[in-house]
Amino acid sequence: MEKRGLRHHRGRVGEALREEIETLVEGELADPRIGLVSVTSVHVADDGRSAEVWVNVEGDDTEADRSIEGLEAAREYIRHELVERLKIRRAPELYFRLDRAEQAKARVEELLEREKRRRKPRKESSGD
Numbered sequence: 062m063e064k065r066g067l068r069h070h071r072g073r074v075g076e077a078l079r080e081e082i083e084t085l086v087e088g089e090l091a092d093p094r095i096g097l098v099s100v101t102s103v104h105v106a107d108d109g110r111s112a113e114v115w116v117n118v119e120g121d122d123t124e125a126d127r128s129i130e131g132l133e134a135a136r137e138y139i140r141h142e143l144v145e146r147l148k149i150r151r152a153p154e155l156y157f158r159l160d161r162a163e164q165a166k167a168r169v170e171e172l173l174e175r176e177k178r179r180r181k182p183r184k185e186s187s188g189d
Contacts, residue, residue: 094131115160
């Protein structure tokens with residue numbers, strides 16, 4: 062069983078990494094492949110040597126793929142900046158993952174709304 066303090070430490074480190082990576086992505090990376098990207102979360106591995114960086118990309122799958130490609134090309138620069146800004150000895154190895162949770166949520170809401178509209182006329186006609 063993992064110690065509670067260690068789990069909270071990893072959570073705080075993950076949040077600090079998320080904030081700094083988001084700052085870098087939003088204003089300091091000049092790669093034209095990187096579009097409108099927001100960092101949704103960072104999950105640090107148990108040993109602290111690696112981290113999954115979950116990003117949401119506005120646009121279609123082609124734009125998302127290009128943005129992930131640009132982020133992967135900037136990986137070492139981002140790691141270097143994290144060491145400098147967070148005053149840590151070694152930044153974890155970063156793995157960028159596409160977070161499609163927002164799109165999935167929007168799709169579910171759209172389907173629920175469509176079903177609601179479809180059922181509404183039936184209820185009104187059955188009441189007569």
